[in-house]
Amino acid sequence: MNKKSFFLLFFSILSFAEASAQCAMCRAVLESEGSQAAAEGINDGIVYLMVFPYLLMAGVAYFIWKSRRKSRVEE
Template sequence: MKNKTLFSLFSFLFFLETNAQCAMCRAVLESGEGQTVAEGINEGIVYLMAVPYILVGGIAYFIYKKYSKLKK
């Protein structure tokens, strides 16, 4: 069970390529000279998007674990 959880967590976090910018942000950032700013903004958006899902998933896991112990 522990291996499945770790595998699913790592496979969720390590996508090959994710594009999290809205169309307006992407147009403004791509019109600039350097692409490093656009990549940095994109990585920041993905990070901010992933953290709440990980926290909610962790809380749900601990609640499930607690209730499964109570049923036994």
């Protein structure tokens, strides 16, 4: 893994740490209840569910890149 891809991976993982995924309506309802634990739990759940499509697309892109690279080497 080269230095550029390592930093890209590091900063993309770091960006998930401070992500706020609630819409304005969800946030208003959860904050009016007074319990911040529920709001934090909902936000963490949304961020957790948001990660998997990105991982799936990264896996597909990796396999496409790998197969194209392999076909170039064989030529």
